[in-house]
Amino acid sequence: xxxxxxxxxxxxxxxxxxxxxxxxxxxxxxxxxxxxxxxxxxxxxxxxxxxxxxxxxxxxxxxxxxxxxxxxxxxxxxxxxxxxxxxxxxxxxxxxxxxxx
Amino acid sequence: xxxxxxxxxxxxxxxxxxxxxxxxxxxxxxxxxxxxxxxxxxxxxxxxxxxxxxxxxxxxxxxxxxxxxxxxxxxxxxxxxxxxxxxxxxxxxxxxxxxxxxxxxxxxxxxxxxxxxxxxxxxxxxxxxxxxxxxxxxxxxxxxxxxxxxxxxxxxxxxxxxxxxxxxxxxxxxxxxxxxxxxxxxxxxxxxxxxxxxxxxxxxxxxxxxxxxxxxxxxxxxxxxxxxxxxxxxxxxxxxxxxxxxxxxxxxxxxxxxxxxxxxxxxxxxxxxxxxxxxxxxxxxxxxxxxxxxxxxxxxxxxxx
Numbered sequence: 132x133x134x135x136x137x138x139x140x141x142x143x144x145x146x147x148x149x150x151x152x153x154x155x156x157x158x159x160x161x162x163x164x165x166x167x168x169x170x171x172x173x174x175x176x177x178x179x180x181x182x183x184x185x186x187x188x189x190x191x192x193x194x195x196x197x198x199x200x201x202x203x204x205x206x207x208x209x210x211x212x213x214x215x216x217x218x219x220x221x222x223x224x225x226x227x228x229x230x231x232x
Numbered sequence: 233x234x235x236x237x238x239x240x241x242x243x244x245x246x247x248x249x250x251x252x253x254x255x256x257x258x259x260x261x262x263x264x265x266x267x268x269x270x271x272x273x274x275x276x277x278x279x280x281x282x283x284x285x286x287x288x289x290x291x292x293x294x295x296x297x298x299x300x301x302x303x304x305x306x307x308x309x310x311x312x313x314x315x316x317x318x319x320x321x322x323x324x325x326x327x328x329x330x331x332x333x334x335x336x337x338x339x340x341x342x343x344x345x346x347x348x349x350x351x352x353x354x355x356x357x358x359x360x361x362x363x364x365x366x367x368x369x370x371x372x373x374x375x376x377x378x379x380x381x382x383x384x385x386x387x388x389x390x391x392x393x394x395x396x397x398x399x400x401x402x403x404x405x406x407x408x409x410x411x412x413x414x415x416x417x418x419x420x421x422x423x424x425x426x427x428x429x430x431x432x433x434x435x436x437x438x439x440x441x442x443x444x445x446x447x448x449x450x451x452x453x454x455x456x457x458x459x460x461x462x463x464x465x466x467x468x469x470x471x472x473x474x475x476x477x478x479x480x481x482x483x484x485x486x487x488x489x490x491x492x493x494x495x496x497x498x499x500x501x502x503x504x505x506x507x508x509x510x511x512x513x514x515x516x517x518x519x520x521x522x523x524x525x526x527x528x529x530x531x532x533x534x535x536x537x
Contacts, residue, residue, distance in 0.1 A: 164405070171401040178394055185340075186328055194346035194384055195391070197311070198418060200334075202411050204319040211325075221328055 172213055177228045179203055179210060187225050233363050233531070234356060234428070239439035240449045241370035244470040247511050248439055248504070249367040250276045251520035255528055257297035260362035263290055264299045265355045267348060267377070268369040271301040278513035294514060300355070304347030311347075345373075345380050352377065353425055371453050378429070378460055385422035392419050435465035435531055437501075442472055442488040451495070465531065466501035467492075473506045502527050 182199045184191040203210075214224040237249040246266070250273065253264035266273045277293045290300035312334055316323065323331045358364055368374040392415050399409040428434060438453055440446040450467065457464045469492060473482045493500060504523045510516055 167401060167404055171398060171405065174394075174398045174401065178391075178398060181391065181394065183328075183333075186330075186333060192346065192380070192384055192387060193340045193342035194349060194380070195387055196333075197343070197346055200315060201319070202414065204315070204322050204330075207319075207322045 172209075173228075175206070176210060176213060176224070177231070179206070180225050180228045184229070187222055187229070189229065234366070234431075234434040235363065235531075236366040236368055236374075236434070236436045237439060238368050238371060238374050238436060238453065240441075240446050243439045243441045243446055245370075245439055246272050246276050246367050247517070248437075248468060248470060248520070249365050251511070251517040252524050252527065253297060253299075253363070253365040254294065254514060254517050255521055255524040256363045256365070257294060259296075261296050261360070262298070262363040262365065263355070263358060263361040264293075264297070264365045264367060265290075265352075266299075266301045266367045267352055267374070268367060269304075269344070269373075273299050273301050273367065276512060276517070298361070302348055302351045302355075304344055304351060307351060308343065308347045342380070345377055349377060349381060349384075353421060356425060356428055371449055375453070375456050378462065381422060381425055382460065385419065385426065388415065388419035388422060391415055429462055434463075436462060437465055437468055439468045439470050440492065441470055442485040442492060444488060447488055447492055447495075450492075454496075454499075464499065467496050467499050468501055468527070469503045471506040472503050477506060477508060501530065 180187075180189075182191065182203065183196055185193070185196055211221065214221040218224055235249070235252065237245045237252070239245050246268075250264060253262050256262045264273065277299060290298040293299045315334065323334070352366075355364060355366075369377075392412070395409070395412045395415050399412040402409045436457065438450055438457075440450040454464060469489075472489065473485055475482045502523055504520070507519060511519060
């Protein structure tokens with residue numbers, strides 16, 4: 132009897148501990164993770180603006196665009212989703228990014 | 233060893249580089265490559281047109297001698313086809329005018345150089361040939377190509393640095409970045425080319441004729457070589473008219489001959505007369521051998537040092 136109560140208390144403490152852990156992870160670590168992921172996406176988007184600036188009139192050597200086109204096309208689906216979000220055209224975001232950096 | 237023949241249009245680059253290659257091929261495996269969009273290697277070797285230009289592979293044109301006419305347009309077309317086949321739908325749905333971008337590449341002024349650059353790089357590093365002789369495009373295009381290669385190197389430096397920042401973040405998220413490696417490889421290629429062009433086994437020759445335009449352009453070319461830090465091996469004066477051929481024309485060349493000898497003195501490696509009759513085909517080219525021999529001797533001696 133006494134032994135099972137002890138077990139119950141231990142279980143409860145464990146659960147509370149887990150919840151606190153999840154709470155902390157949810158409020159801090161995930162936030163950090165999401166923030167990092169966002170930053171990565173932003174930088175990668177800017178990277179492609181660097182390589183295909185030709186599309187918005189920035190002088191980029193054709194050699195660079197030609198060489199990197201296959202890599203860009205691999206990433207294109209995600210890129211497009213991020214770039215076009217709530218904007219009339221992808222070009223708007225390209226312009227924004229080129230000003231931001 | 234690498235030999236690059238450069239100079240104004242029509243001074244005899246193709247003839248001399250072909251004769252030189254044929255001379256070198258007497259003893260070792262030699263490849264002659266034309267980077268001039270208006271190719272005439274096939275003609276000089278007396279082959280039917282375009283025989284040398286099939287699928288980017290060289291053709292044997294003699295014993296130990298192969299010839300290749302670089303065809304960037306064909307390379308570009310096949311590149312575009314591959315892209316379209318693999319990423320057709322992505323191209324159409326990108327929300328960018330990527331398809332039009334791909335189409336307009338032909339009209340983009342930098343594309344031709346970009347396409348020829350890669351083909352040129354590839355031939356610079358031939359392991360299977362003892363000598364590679366380049367019959368380059370007239371001065372301006374060749375210089376643009378060399379300048380472009382320097383400029384692109386700094387572009388890739390910049391891209392690699394930018395991508396490194398991305399790769400660091402990706403590492404945090406446990407996502408490797410294959411593009412960084414690819415970019416570093418591309419940059420390394422430019423570094424290799426830059427050092428190859430400055431290696432003691434690479435020789436730039438400038439060909440000129442004894443006339444005013446040729447003299448002026450050669451002066452500019454020599455200055456550009458200095459600006460790029462490329463070692464100019466020497467000048468070859470071609471089409472010197474002898475008294476016996478035409479006293480009158482020979483006399484008209486005197487002021488330019490004098491000016492060239494004074495200005496380039498030590499750099500002047502060889503003077504080749506204007507030949508009576510055609511120099512086409514291997515037999516025609518062999519008539520130039522007496523002039524190729526001292527040239528090859530000088531160069532090969534330096535190479536051994």
